Structure formats: structure tokens, C-alpha cells
Amino acid sequence: MGVEPGRLSFSWISSAESTKFVDVVKDVTATVKALGPNNNFKKAADKVA
Amino acid sequence: MLGYIDKIREISKRLLDEGRVDMVIGFRKGTMPMMNEPSFVKNPGEVSKLVWDSNCGINLANYLTDRKEKIGVIAKGCDSRNIVTHILENKIKRDKLVIIGVPCKGMIDRRRITAMFDAEVREVNEEGDTITVKGPGFEKKLKKSDLLQENCSTCIHRNPVLYDELAAPLVEEQKDIERYAEVRRIEAMSPQEKWQYFEDLIAPCIRCYACRNACPLCYCPTCFVDESRPQWVGKSQDETDIRTFHFLRAYHCAGRCTDCGACERACPVGIKVRQFTGKLNKDCLEMFGWEAGVLPDERPPLDTFKPGDPGDFIK
Numbered sequence: 374m375g376v377e378p379g380r381l382s383f384s385w386i387s388s389a390e391s392t393k394f395v396d397v398v399k400d401v402t403a404t405v406k407a408l409g410p411n412n413n414f415k416k417a418a419d420k421v422a
Numbered sequence: 423m424l425g426y427i428d429k430i431r432e433i434s435k436r437l438l439d440e441g442r443v444d445m446v447i448g449f450r451k452g453t454m455p456m457m458n459e460p461s462f463v464k465n466p467g468e469v470s471k472l473v474w475d476s477n478c479g480i481n482l483a484n485y486l487t488d489r490k491e492k493i494g495v496i497a498k499g500c501d502s503r504n505i506v507t508h509i510l511e512n513k514i515k516r517d518k519l520v521i522i523g524v525p526c527k528g529m530i531d532r533r534r535i536t537a538m539f540d541a542e543v544r545e546v547n548e549e550g551d552t553i554t555v556k557g558p559g560f561e562k563k564l565k566k567s568d569l570l571q572e573n574c575s576t577c578i579h580r581n582p583v584l585y586d587e588l589a590a591p592l593v594e595e596q597k598d599i600e601r602y603a604e605v606r607r608i609e610a611m612s613p614q615e616k617w618q619y620f621e622d623l624i625a626p627c628i629r630c631y632a633c634r635n636a637c638p639l640c641y642c643p644t645c646f647v648d649e650s651r652p653q654w655v656g657k658s659q660d661e662t663d664i665r666t667f668h669f670l671r672a673y674h675c676a677g678r679c680t681d682c683g684a685c686e687r688a689c690p691v692g693i694k695v696r697q698f699t700g701k702l703n704k705d706c707l708e709m710f711g712w713e714a715g716v717l718p719d720e721r722p723p724l725d726t727f728k729p730g731d732p733g734d735f736i737k
Contacts, residue, residue, distance in 0.1 A: 374616060374617070374620055374669060375613050375614065375615075375616035375617025375618075375619075375620060376613065377613045378613070382737060383735050383736045383737065384736060384737050385736050397737070413617060414662060414665070414666075415662070416656070416660060416662040416663075420658065420660050420662075421656070
């Protein structure tokens with residue numbers, strides 16, 4: 374529908390895999406930051422009903 | 423398909439006479455050409471109201487939800503698949519239904535016909551594969567196969583999948599049909615192009631919810647768009663809200679949509695609503711080998727887990 378690849382990610386992380394969790398979070402944050410802000414689903418403040 | 427009428431009336435009359443059903447849901451002539459409307463026949467004397475032609479595109483499974491009486495329902499291929507879906511989702515009990523199967527050769531797209539003429543179309547008759555369109559000062563014969571609804575021209579389930587009676591012999595299914603050409607075209611676009619494509623697609627939407635109301639899958643007592651505590655979606659004409667409505671509605675139909683085309687047919691502004699559900703149908707077929715409403719005893723992919731389910735998207 375036009376959401377850039379990389380903006381959405383899925384991971385399977387066990388509660389025992391704390392290091393994997395940290396890695397995934399860092400990785401995802403970096404990818405999303407690189408893509409920049411997503412304005413597609415944003416509604417202007419004055420239009421919020 | 424006109425020849426089906428007598429048989430449909432005969433079966434309906436018999437079912438009502440014998441008391442096997444409390445009513446028969448079928449079609450009667452609409453007040454406008456090409457707009458047959460659903461009809462609930464409860465009296466054997468009224469079966470002559472029932473008709474059948476190429477304007478019966480409304481999905482009658484929509485009228486079965488949570489019904490308690492015994493019902494005879496007339497079902498094309500797609501209707502029967504929605505009945506199967508209804509049974510799977512516990513919206514109707516199989517033993518309450520007598521399904522009168524109608525092998526279907528496709529429904530005509532009234533928009534294609536009205537777009538061909540400047541003047542108002544006042545009368546549309548069909549005989550075999552010829553459609554005669556009449557209006558003030560014109561009369562034209564057209565070929566039915568050129569006028570089919572898009573979903574009908576690519577349909578591979580013309581025969582009902584589940585039925586108790588048949589109104590006519592089964593018809594030959596279409597083979598070697600490219601069903602997802604349009605979906606593939608959109609898939610090939612870049613994210614920006616896709617976004618723009620859907621923006622343009624839904625631009626005329628007036629949020630009348632006709633697509634939702636015509637859809638047999640949309641039976642929630644309170645739809646997410648009508649809910650106000652909490653309010654999931656804004657109720658305005660803002661494009662964010664329109665977009666959210668269309669995307670979410672499509673996802674609610676994932677793995678359930680039979681591509682009956684009722685949504686697209688109902689849209690008063692002619693939005694190709696099937697562009698949303700088409701992708702989900704294609705994905706279900708490719709990833710899970712699933713087509714909605716074809717197998718009466720198998721759970722749909724979205725409410726079951728199988729070890730072979732694709733999981734490549736999980737990193």
C-alpha cells in the first residue's frame with residue numbers, strides 16, 4: 374500500500390535473549406531513522422476530530 | 423441464464439409448500455434496469471416475483487447472518503462460498519439452510535453499459551449471450567461477454583461449491599485465467615507510486631460505507647468505523663480517515679473474501695474497492711494455498727497455524 378520496506382519489521386525474541394533484543398531494537402531504530410519521518414498516516418493537528 | 427427462472431420458482435414453491443423453509447431469499451426485478459434487488463419470499467403464491475438474469479450481482483449470503491428461521495437461499499458460485507464462510511464463522515447453521523445452487527456465467531457491469539450511451543438506459547433485456555439495451559431513440563445489441571463485471575470475467579468458481587438443489591446443470595469453469603494481473607501491476611510499483619495510486623483510487627470516496635454494507639463478511643454488530651468509545655477512526659472526510667477505513671476494511675476481509683464484487687458494485691462513486699482485497703486474496707493463495715469458502719471443513723489460514731506457514735518476514 375506504499376509503506377516503505379524497512380519501516381515495518383517482525384522479530385521472534387525469547388525472553389532469555391536480551392542481547393538479541395538490544396541488537397534488534399538498535400537495528401530497527403537505525404533503519405527507521407534513515408527512512409526519515411513517516412508523514413503518510415499523519416493528520417494535521419487542526420483536523421483531528 | 424434466463425431459463426433458470428422457471429426452475430428457481432419451481433424449487434422455491436416446492437420448498438415453501440412442503441414447509442421445508444420459512445422463506446426463500448432470491449432476486450426480484452428492481453425499479454431501475456440492471457438493478458435487481460433481494461427479495462424475501464415467504465408465501466408460495468409469491469414465487470412468481472423471483473427472477474434470474476445477469477443483474478443478480480448482489481451477494482445474498484449477506485442476508486443470512488444470524489438468522490434463526492429455515493431459509494432457502496439462491497446461491498451463485500460466490501454466494502455459496504460466502505455461505506461456507508458464514509458456516510465456518512458460526513454466522514448461520516448449515517441445517518437451517520436449503521441452498522438452491524445456480525451455476526453462473528457472470529454478471530454484467532451496469533456501469534460499462536451506462537458509460538456507452540449519452541442518454542439514459544431505460545431497458546435492458548438479455549437473450550442467451552446477447553444483451554439488448556434500449557433508451558430514448560436508441561437500441562443496441564451487445565455481447566454479454568464484453569460487459570461482465572471484472573471479478574466475473576476472471577472467476578474460476580462459477581458453480582456453487584455447496585448446494586442442496588440445482589437450478590440448472592453445472593457450467594464449465596473458466597480455465598487458464600490470469601486473475602491477478604491488476605494486483606501484479608500495482609505490486610511492481612515503487613512505494614511512492616503505490617501510495618499515490620491508492621490516494622487517487624480513494625479520492626472520490628464519500629464514506630457512505632455502501633461497500634461495507636453490501637459485503638457479507640462485514641457483519642460485526644458495531645463496525646470499527648462506527649465505534650465511538652474508543653473511536654478507532656476519525657469520522658471526517660480527512661484523507662487519513664478515508665485511507666484508514668479502506669485499508670482496515672480490506673484487512674478484515676483477509677482470507678475471507680471470495681471476490682464476489684458486491685463492494686465494487688455497490689460503490690456509488692465507482693471506486694475499484696477490489697483493488698484492496700485482490701492483493702490479500704492473491705497472498706492467501708500464494709502463501710497458504712487458500713481460497714475462501716471453497717473447503718467447508720478446513721479452518722481459514724488466519725485462525726490456524728501450520729508448521730509450513732511462511733515465516734521469512736520474521737527476522
